[in-house]
Structures are given as structure tokens and as C-alpha cells.
Amino acid sequence: MSARPVARGLHHIGIPVSELERTTAWYRSVLSARRLAEFGHVTQDGQLFAVIPDVPGADVPVELRLDPATAGRRAGFDPPTLTVTDRAEPDGWIRHHDTPDVPPHTGHRRPGRPSPGGSRPRRCPASAPHRRAPRTGHRTP
Template sequence: MPPALHGIHHLKFPVAELSRSLRFYEASLGARRIESWDHRHADGSVYAFILEVPGLGTHLELRLDPDAAGRQAGFDPVTLAVADRASLSLWTEHLDRAGIAHSPILVALQAWLVVFADPDGRRLRLYTLETHGPELPADEGSPWITGR
């Protein structure tokens, strides 16, 4: 057996523009920048922001790396849990108020799902803990799921 792990220390997303991404994560997820944790080069320039995101359970680092950010466009590296389908409705209302494009509530393999993209095209998924049975066919053809 390997030694014990103690959860996830933090998530890291490459971004093309720190300020633009910060505004997006503030508006979409209610993130808050922890300025005292900014990562700086020796010349004082900032290359990463650390964010506190309510309910995430860990910190989110936005790391300036335009090339890596471009390669992640269309990819969905993290799926966030929400309680149920009613919660997804509240999220779609919130995203609408924030002016953030998103999918409709989709039927996923086991539950319901809403997808939206950050400024670099990385897709974030909100997935319900509430499940459904096999009688509901998944929205496999949705461009929000296929990426096409």
C-alpha cells in the first residue's frame, strides 16, 4: 500500500489572461482572490492567482500559461457536484444573470448536467448528486457533451 493521501491540495488551471479569468471565476463561481498568495517572479510580476471558491473544498490556482490554456479549450477537467436538478435550475438562473453562456439541463449517464466554458474555452460541468434510472437516455449528441 502507498502512504496515505490527505485529499486535494489545490487545482491549477492554465489561463491566457489572469485578470479576465479572475473576473469570470468571480462571476460564475463566487471565487475570491487571496492577494497575499499571489505567485510572483523575482521582478515582482504576477504569474498566478490563488482563489477561494465557496464549496469547492480546495483552492483554485489560475496560472498564466496561454499555450497550455489554448490546448485545454473544449476539455472538461473538473466536474463540480450540486445537490439535485432543482439546484441546476438555480445555477442556470445564476449563469444567465452573470451573462455566461451554458447548456440547458442535460440528461447525463447517471444524473443531470449543466456545462459552461471559461474564457479559455475550458468546460466546467455541474453534475447532480441526485441520480436517475436507465429509462432516461443520455443527451449523447449534445455539442455541450461531445464538444462538437
């Protein structure tokens, strides 16, 4: 029997989306992400089908891949979760989301509070919702 290989980390996280440009714009306006054009994925006939946004603070690169059918089937699954430093930080995110620079959305309940685990959904218009979870307290396996 051979030894089991050791994982060295995650290379990237792929997120299926129904609208690539709209989702990329959402990542830019909400998360200050910058699209890394040199890593755009194109078909043989030149159609863009995936982008890699540089998300400040993300430990693992994100790939936004155009796949409307898969994006639709993800409804009800846990979304990607962003780390926050404490239970007060989501209020800053809510204020940011309520500025004119951020596209309208569905997802967080106003004037609700974070869930018992400390996360609050933030729905990207063309992909699965995202959550922010405190670094302390709630942990997922």
C-alpha cells in the first residue's frame, strides 16, 4: 500500500455563475476585486467563459465560471463565506452595501442580525449568495 499524498493547499475555488460580466461587476463593487485579465479563460472560438478576480484578503483565488445551469442548481447550498474580525464588522458591510456604488441585491435581512453563527448572506445577482463569518467563535468543519 502506498502512502496517501499530502494536500499542499487549495489552488482556487470555482463558483458557477449565470451572468459573467454582471457577477464580475458585483465582485468589483462589493469586494473591491480587480479582474486579472491575464487569467481569463476563453473557448477556442474566443468566447470568455471564466474570470479570476483578485479579491483583497482572500487566501485562495476565486474563479467565476459561466455555467447558468449549475449556478441555478446551487440554490440552498452554503455560499462562500468571507471572514470578519468580530460580530460588529457585518454592520460596516451593510453600510457599504447600502451605498449607491453597490448594485441592488437580495440576501441580508434588514434590520436583521447575523445568524447565531455570525454570518449574514449577501446575494450576488448572478451567482450563489456569500456570507461573512467572524474569525472568532463560529467555525465550520
